[in-house]
Amino acid sequence: MKLYAAHLHAIAEALQNIFREGAYADREIARVLKADKRRGSNDRAFIAEHTYAIVRYYRLYAHLAGVEPQSKADWWRLIGIHLLLNDYQLPDWREFQGLDREELQSALEAARQDRALRESIPDWLDALGASELGEEWEATIAALNEQAPVVLRVNRLKADAVTVIESLGREGIVVEPLADDALLVTERKNLFRTKAFRQGLFEVQDYSSQQAAPALEVEPGQLVVDACAGAGGKSLHLAALMENKGRLLSLDIHGWKLEELKRRARRNGVANLETRPITSTKVIKRLTAKADRVLLDVPCSGLGVLRRNPDAKWKLSPESVDRVVEEQRQILADYSRMVKPGGKLVYATCSILPRENGEQLAAFLSSPAGEGWELEEERSLLPQRDGYDGFFISRLSRTR
Numbered sequence: 001m002k003l004y005a006a007h008l009h010a011i012a013e014a015l016q017n018i019f020r021e022g023a024y025a026d027r028e029i030a031r032v033l034k035a036d037k038r039r040g041s042n043d044r045a046f047i048a049e050h051t052y053a054i055v056r057y058y059r060l061y062a063h064l065a066g067v068e069p070q071s072k073a074d075w076w077r078l079i080g081i082h083l084l085l086n087d088y089q090l091p092d093w094r095e096f097q098g099l100d101r102e103e104l105q106s107a108l109e110a111a112r113q114d115r116a117l118r119e120s121i122p123d124w125l126d127a128l129g130a131s132e133l134g135e136e137w138e139a140t141i142a143a144l145n146e147q148a149p150v151v152l153r154v155n156r157l158k159a160d161a162v163t164v165i166e167s168l169g170r171e172g173i174v175v176e177p178l179a180d181d182a183l184l185v186t187e188r189k190n191l192f193r194t195k196a197f198r199q200g201l202f203e204v205q206d207y208s209s210q211q212a213a214p215a216l217e218v219e220p221g222q223l224v225v226d227a228c229a230g231a232g233g234k235s236l237h238l239a240a241l242m243e244n245k246g247r248l249l250s251l252d253i254h255g256w257k258l259e260e261l262k263r264r265a266r267r268n269g270v271a272n273l274e275t276r277p278i279t280s281t282k283v284i285k286r287l288t289a290k291a292d293r294v295l296l297d298v299p300c301s302g303l304g305v306l307r308r309n310p311d312a313k314w315k316l317s318p319e320s321v322d323r324v325v326e327e328q329r330q331i332l333a334d335y336s337r338m339v340k341p342g343g344k345l346v347y348a349t350c351s352i353l354p355r356e357n358g359e360q361l362a363a364f365l366s367s368p369a370g371e372g373w374e375l376e377e378e379r380s381l382l383p384q385r386d387g388y389d390g391f392f393i394s395r396l397s398r399t400r
């Protein structure tokens with residue numbers, strides 16, 4: 001593809017804001033793309049794809065460039081390195097002067113000897129991953145640097161797989177059945193503009209994430225609480241599994257996320273969902289021993305979804321991981337009380353660290369709060385083994 005200076009300017013601006021102004025990569029890319037409405041879908045895809053790739057390989061590229069980028073010229077240098085390593089022919093522009101493909105290749109070979117550099121992650125994260133996952137870490141972090149597959153979940157309140165496949169097919173988008181209600185998108189296209197999406201026939205949701213709601217074994221007519229609902233990816237799935245019958249309470253500490261969930265619920269034809277922001281501990285206390293089912297899709301490090309959110313590598317710290325582990329402990333201890341005896345709870349994370357997953361659960365079960373609970377099932381999903389996001393899903397039942 002021909003290189004356009006305007007695209008590279010947009011990428012440099014996004015990178016500066018992500019790395020120096022603390023912007024989130026997804027929001028910043030959306031902002032940059034919105035700023036110039038004349039761009040076509042190929043231009044937009046180019047900017048998004050290459051910005052993400054440079055965020056992902058930031059440490060490696062900065063090492064090869066020999067700079068900690070601060071200025072526009074520095075970011076252009078990183079962009080040039082990225083393009084050269086991805087077989088682009090660099091135009092004869094002043095910004096790219098001094099960049100040489102062969103020199104770069106030999107510097108890359110040397111850098112590859114060091115895993116943290118090769119995989120472009122901070123040293124502390126490499127040490128943490130190795131100590132937490134042992135031999136599995138090397139393949140896990142390599143898989144987390146690959147581009148994520150795009151998976152859809154058919155909204156069974158409105159459609160079946162065949163309807164979605166045919167509707168998207170009419171708009172030139174090919175999807176293949178994957179398993180259950182999951183469809184794999186074989187070519188990247190803007191799915192959100194399709195008729196099928198606007199009609200609420202599907203949601204974009206990774207296949208690992210699609211396994212959380214079914215694990216809760218909900219039944220139509222139950223009282224189900226999704227206690228960390230966010231914008232509701234899993235609430236929408238729960239409502240479909242409940243066939244719109246019973247009560248689904250979606251809670252979160254951030255009311256604005258629940259507003260987004262309400263919009264999505266309308267599009268999905270969900271009729272049994274109520275949102276409730278957690279404004280005080282009373283919201284949880286009032287539900288003590290009331291729920292048949294509780295989903296705890298807790299805040300986590302997000303290390304299982306680095307493919308989608310590569311900037312998390314640069315935003316996390318050992319301290320922030322410790323903090324989130326403590327939040328999870330608290331949520332598990334307090335929110336599990338909402339389950340009534342005989343009811344069930346799913347504890348899930350999009351992390352690959354045993355500290356946030358199996359160890360967190362084991363600590364709960366051996367604590368006073370875990371008395372009267374039994375572990376029914378636990379599964380760790382790894383990108384290199386299972387093919388999708390890193391995820392942890394466990395189900396507990398309350399015996400008394």
Ligand SMILES: C[S@@+](CC[C@H](N)C(=O)[O-])C[C@H]1O[C@@H](n2cnc3c(N)ncnc32)[C@H](O)[C@@H]1O
Pocket residue numbers: 227228229230231232233234235251252253254257278297298299300327331
């Ligand atoms: C992993 S995200 C949830 C994603 C969501 N379930 C989905 O499927 O789209 C975790 C959510 O927990 C929320 N959260 C953080 N601390 C919380 C707390 N103490 N109580 C309830 N929710 C909390 C965050 O705002 C965030 O939306």
